Amino acid sequence: MTIYFYRVKDAYGSFSNFSPHGFTLEGYYWPTAEHYYQAHKFFGTPYEAFGHAIRIAPTPEAAAQLGRSGRYPVHPQWDQLKQAVMWRALVAKFTTHAELRELLLATVDEELVEDSPVDSYWGCGGDRQGSNYLGRLLMHLRHCLRQGADLHAFTPLQDCPFCQMP
């Protein structure tokens, strides 16, 4: 049965990027995957200081709000970069927290879907027809963990036989 997740307090809420599972990566501590993802919109741009302000935002909600604020332009290639950024965050999160890795592996072959009512890219959107890239990356990570694959080399989803696009 498909596993839908979204709110941190609900079942499988720790699969959400807003869950309080921090990790150290690239020499910094990231309180949530959301902090890491939103900050990287500005790394490699003249606005890295803003990325660091996001890194130390008090909550993932605040990090998301800053990252989406439009205050500064995001990296010009952000759309091409963002899946690899999200992948690095998920690898760090799920390898830092053994209980999350076990929870992910325990979902075996169930479909994982970020049940976002508003996001049809990372989630399934209100009509549940969206791309669900967060769920797909988690399923890809589950597959890679099981295979003992090199997690540091991001294989774009379309190149992974397990994660073929529909």
Ligand SMILES: Nc1c(N[C@@H]2O[C@H](COP(=O)(O)O)[C@@H](O)[C@H]2O)[nH]c(=O)[nH]c1=O
């Ligand atoms: N879980 C969750 C959200 N979903 C997350 O939002 C991020 C996408 O941000 P953006 O690229 O700026 O649209 C991505 O991490 C996605 O998983 N958004 C929320 O406002 N609340 C939430 O509880």
